[in-house]
Amino acid sequence: MTSKSVYKSEIPAKINLSLEITGRADNLHTLKMLVCPYRGYSDIVEFYPNTDKTDIEIEIAEAYIGFDKARFLNFFNPKIKAIGQKLGIGGRLVVKKGVPLGAGLGGSSASIAGALSAICDCARELGKYTPLDTSFLLALGSDVPCMLFSKPCIVTGVGEIVLPVDLPFETDNFNVEIAEGGSDTAACYALYDRLKETGADTSACTDNADGANCYEHLNICGEEIALFKNDLTLPACRLNKNIQTLIIALKEKHNCVFLSGSGSAVVFKADKF
Secondary structure: OOOOOOEEEEEEEEEEEEEEEEEEEOOEEEEEEEEEEEEEEEEEEEEEEOOOOOOEEEEEEEEOOOOOHHHHHHHHHHHHHHHHHHHOOOEEEEEEEOOOOOOOOOHHHHHHHHHHHHHHHHHHHHOOOOOOOHHHHHHHOOOHHHHOOOOOEEEEEOOOEEEEOOOOOOOOOOEEEEOOOOOOHHHHHHHHHHHHHOOOOOOOOOOOHHHOOOOEEEEEOOEEEEEOOEOOHHHHHHHOHHHHHHHHHHHOOOOEEEEOOOOOEEEEEOOOO
């Protein structure tokens, strides 16, 4: 069976329209999130299969200013190796990296989802495709399952339950600014836990009252969503004061301002819904 010379996939960034921490399972935080694609940033992945190879060579063809190639490849290489071994496919993977890392926009997951989509397309054509279970997908990254859809989704559990949904409002007019200094997801969750233990108000938007947000409650497919509420906002602001400064500055100009994921991307929309 023959295959095409190249398989291509484009995965947009994601933004969190809500992020609620609901508990813990197997030492991981369980969540209820509403996410949607953000096409202001995207990763483009091209896979060139080689039937004479059993490994996958990775090439970074393009990247945004400030891209940390070593950090990215340290995370990305073992994930791609696992995909290649699972499907028994070798070749060359070319990544055009457009989604920033450490911004809560799914920077790592976009590349993995793009690679997975392109390699799976090739595997199907070669008759090598093996269905990938949820545990394998989650091992690649908790955002990978939802980012494969590239449409609005409600995500629950530790990322394993993904429900694509239609939203009663447009998301194309959201904008993103990224605070300097980035954000460490693990550190945000750890600080969230410490704040909860001390009885702090983790629902606060920032430590500054002027940065408080207004949440809207929305029922989608039977799920009650606190729209624009993000339980990681306060810890992210404490760990990187640039995030708090940006939120407060944007709220002086815009009606709807909220953090995506663990930050440091701040999302805003000028007009009300």
